[in-house]
Amino acid sequence: MGGSQNNGDNFTIDVSDLSASSQLQSLAGQAKPLFTFGKEIAQYLMKPISATPNGAATSITVSGSGNWNAGSIGFALSASAKCQLKIATKGAILTYAPDLESAATAKFPASDYAGFAYVVIGLDFDISRNISGSGSAGSVGISGKISGSSDTSITFCHQVASTMKLADALVETFNAFVFPFHPRCALDMQAGDLAQVNFTGCLGCSFTASYGFTSVKFSAPGTASVIESVTKNAASLKLPSGKIEIGASATLAYSHTDCFTAMVQKQDASTAFLYILRANKSDLSAGVEISAALTFTSETSLTVDSQKIQSAVNGIIGMGGDQAAQVAPQIANGLTSKLDNWVQNAVAGSSLALTWDKQLCASMLFKYAVNLADPARLSGSWKQLCAGDLIGAASAGGLVPEAGSGISNQLNKSFTVGLQFFNLFKATSITTYFQKTYVTITETGDICYMFDIGQESEQDVRKAKKTCIVHFVGTFDQSRAISKADVELVIELTATNSAKEAARIASLPNFMPTSDAVAAAKAAMGRFAAASASSGTLKLVCSFQPPAYAKLNCSAFSGTTPPPDQTLDGRNWQAFHDAVVTFPDLQWTSVFKYSDWQRFNRACRTQAGFPAPPVANRRVPGNRQAITPGFWDGTSAQNVTLIGYFLSSSADFMNLCEDLHALAGLTEVANDADGDAKSYDAVLLSLVNLIVKNDVNTDYAQSSLAALLHLLSSRTLSGKATSAKSSLTCTFTIS
Numbered sequence: 105m106g107g108s109q110n111n112g113d114n115f116t117i118d119v120s121d122l123s124a125s126s127q128l129q130s131l132a133g134q135a136k137p138l139f140t141f142g143k144e145i146a147q148y149l150m151k152p153i154s155a156t157p158n159g160a161a162t163s164i165t166v167s168g169s170g171n172w173n174a175g176s177i178g179f180a181l182s183a184s185a186k187c188q189l190k191i192a193t194k195g196a197i198l199t200y201a202p203d204l205e206s207a208a209t210a211k212f213p214a215s216d217y218a219g220f221a222y223v224v225i226g227l228d229f230d231i232s233r234n235i236s237g238s239g240s241a242g243s244v245g246i247s248g249k250i251s252g253s254s255d256t257s258i259t260f261c262h263q264v265a266s267t268m269k270l271a272d273a274l275v276e277t278f279n280a281f282v283f284p285f286h287p288r289c290a291l292d293m294q295a296g297d298l299a300q301v302n303f304t305g306c307l308g309c310s311f312t313a314s315y316g317f318t319s320v321k322f323s324a325p326g327t328a329s330v331i332e333s334v335t336k337n338a339a340s341l342k343l344p345s346g347k348i349e350i351g352a353s354a355t356l357a358y359s360h361t362d363c364f365t366a367m368v369q370k371q372d373a374s375t376a377f378l379y380i381l382r383a384n385k386s387d388l389s390a391g392v393e394i395s396a397a398l399t400f401t402s403e404t405s406l407t408v409d410s411q412k413i414q415s416a417v418n419g420i421i422g423m424g425g426d427q428a429a430q431v432a433p434q435i436a437n438g439l440t441s442k443l444d445n446w447v448q449n450a451v452a453g454s455s456l457a458l459t460w461d462k463q464l465c466a467s468m469l470f471k472y473a474v475n476l477a478d479p480a481r482l483s484g485s486w487k488q489l490c491a492g493d494l495i496g497a498a499s500a501g502g503l504v505p506e507a508g509s510g511i512s513n514q515l516n517k518s519f520t521v522g523l524q525f526f527n528l529f530k531a532t533s534i535t536t537y538f539q540k541t542y543v544t545i546t547e548t549g550d551i552c553y554m555f556d557i558g559q560e561s562e563q564d565v566r567k568a569k570k571t572c573i574v575h576f577v578g579t580f581d582q583s584r585a586i587s588k589a590d591v592e593l594v595i596e597l598t599a600t601n602s603a604k605e606a607a608r609i610a611s612l613p614n615f616m617p618t619s620d621a622v623a624a625a626k627a628a629m630g631r632f633a634a635a636s637a638s639s640g641t642l643k644l645v646c647s648f649q650p651p652a653y654a655k656l657n658c659s660a661f662s663g664t665t666p667p668p669d670q671t672l673d674g675r676n677w678q679a680f681h682d683a684v685v686t687f688p689d690l691q692w693t694s695v696f697k698y699s700d701w702q703r704f705n706r707a708c709r710t711q712a713g714f715p716a717p718p719v720a721n722r723r724v725p726g727n728r729q730a731i732t733p734g735f736w737d738g739t740s741a742q743n744v745t746l747i748g749y750f751l752s753s754s755a756d757f758m759n760l761c762e763d764l765h766a767l768a769g770l771t772e773v774a775n776d777a778d779g780d781a782k783s784y785d786a787v788l789l790s791l792v793n794l795i796v797k798n799d800v801n802t803d804y805a806q807s808s809l810a811a812l813l814h815l816l817s818s819r820t821l822s823g824k825a826t827s828a829k830s831s832l833t834c835t836f837t838i839s
Contacts, residue, residue, distance in 0.1 A: 728752075
């Protein structure tokens, strides 16, 4: 038993007597301490280690002090250091969580080790950047050991045959001991061993965010059309069972200040792994733990591989990828915007750090395969590791990141990219669809295929698409059969290079109920409108869910006969009127009342020689030319036109409220295509009249949206803002 002495109850190992190749011997300074084991194991020393009870433990006393130079990191051991020994003949020795949100389900060893045992020694070294035991790692690097931790700074687990005498196993363990921060650590380790070090520091890290298709959306002018696409046409698409990568990813660099654990595991002569974990925070004394601190050191940016985006789209649809590939730069811009928003709100903000700090057990951040075949590259990587530069360590080639490990489980997100099809159901074939379609990209990276079927009303809406888009959207969900389609109404208002229009759009959240989400998005819109709108694009997207627009109500007709009691219509009219006073600030409309519209409608429907109809009918606009000059009481011809247009538009808005209410009921009946078509024709006609038929189209688009928001102000609302280089999109969902 070279290097050991057995004097009764005291078994001692002298570092000076260890093998010359041992790191405890070769890296030591002038002073070489003795390790004395407690008497608890004395009775087992001369027996096979299998005779030692599993979990048997004792303290280790250090005589004198020692310093070890493990490359750029120094280790010092004092006589007062608390060190320990443990014997394991079965079961896990160390446990940790495979990611930051899981329980400690991963273990070492990962499988049974019958015929072997582990000698586990814990040595409480001080860790520093130099031999003297003092010094600083600087802003990035290893600072020192975790003060206040109940764990020793280094734990070394050595595998021995269960037939070996315990005394011999102890000597072999100290000879096999390696310092985890030494460049030859993984090379010098024996198969089956593990070395673990707990330390404080700041690590330069990175992770990759990747994008893929995980859902398909259908967008069309009517609910039945969307439902048909979701339930029938989806069968003609090769929908993925999982994620299809689109060749877009971004590597984000950041620094992470925390308490860490590094583990080096040697599986066999050619296989070793390095694990970087957050330290076991449950073992830290109160008041000494370090909270996670993340600082991003580079801007988010990415590029899209046009060939991969083409293959991905073709993989879902069977064709159409070439159209998507042509807009790869726009896709990259939209995805960068989406990534920026995620980093700002989910990663760089406090939410992620707080989530991490709730995790108490040791949790894996990164896993690397160790390149044992190239000692030169491995040495370079280990030096970068000891400097705290994990990015440089991987770049040097000695450490190869394991895909999907640790933090990758949480942060290597597959961001959903919406793939929207407009009017796919109207094409005679998918081939025809992609011959006639054009592709647009939203600020959040969604790819929209737009198919114009040639109807006059839809062409008119397309002309105004730069300022207002109205459509219904359904999402295909292959996880459930569709008995009821969830179809949302989406109204998008856009102002491009117009500070005036942007300021008006930015004011629309005033019609929404107050909430933190509304306040934050409104503030973002206000800042953008003031600073960037003259040379950028501001978009407001309002998504009305069926439970929301189902709450719209109206004075019900009896067949084609208008009701005598029009109280509910009067409420809807007033909401539109009040919005028009603000958008487009037509103060002269403030004097009008619902009774004025009723009188105007009856006058338009009066035929020569007949009395005026007894009840106003918003579904029958009549003919303005039928109104006698005396009706206007001397109003100028120009004002007559403006007043007539305002009053006619108010009827269109009342009809819109009824049509949306009817459509909400139809979303529960997937096969009621005829009823939906009739209702939608009225909705589209209302919107066309409100939005695209006259020179003031955008004025009444804003007024209509403001009125809808006011009428549905009691509904649940959520909001978010997504920014890109020269655009801001604020999305509100009303449910």
